Amino acid sequence: GHAELSWALHGWLMGRLSEDERAQVRVAMDASVETLAGELGQRPAEMMNPALGLPDAETARSLLGEFERHIAAA
Numbered sequence: 001g002h003a004e005l006s007w008a009l010h011g012w013l014m015g016r017l018s019e020d021e022r023a024q025v026r027v028a029m030d031a032s033v034e035t036l037a038g039e040l041g042q043r044p045a046e047m048m049n050p051a052l053g054l055p056d057a058e059t060a061r062s063l064l065g066e067f068e069r070h071i072a073a074a
Contacts, residue, residue, distance in 0.1 A: 010074065029071045036064055 014022055040060050048056045055063060 007070075007074075014074070029074075033064065033068050033071065036067075040064065 014025065017025065040057065043057070043060075047054060048060065050056055050059070
């Protein structure tokens with residue numbers, strides 16, 4: 001539910017921004033994906049433990065890909 005609320009709020013706010021402001025938000029979102037992708041390659045093995053509720057490397061990359069596709073469509 002939290003993620004759904006976040007995306008609903010994002011859509012509502014984007015509709016109230018100017019085109020230039022929306023472009024700035026998109027640049028920041030793209031930069032966040034690049035940062036996350038870089039961090040995935042630097043995570044120590046103990047930070048990729050599904051038993052601790054943390055996704056393994058393959059799952060993390062898959063989640064990042066889904067996130068990237070979602071924000072590209074936003």
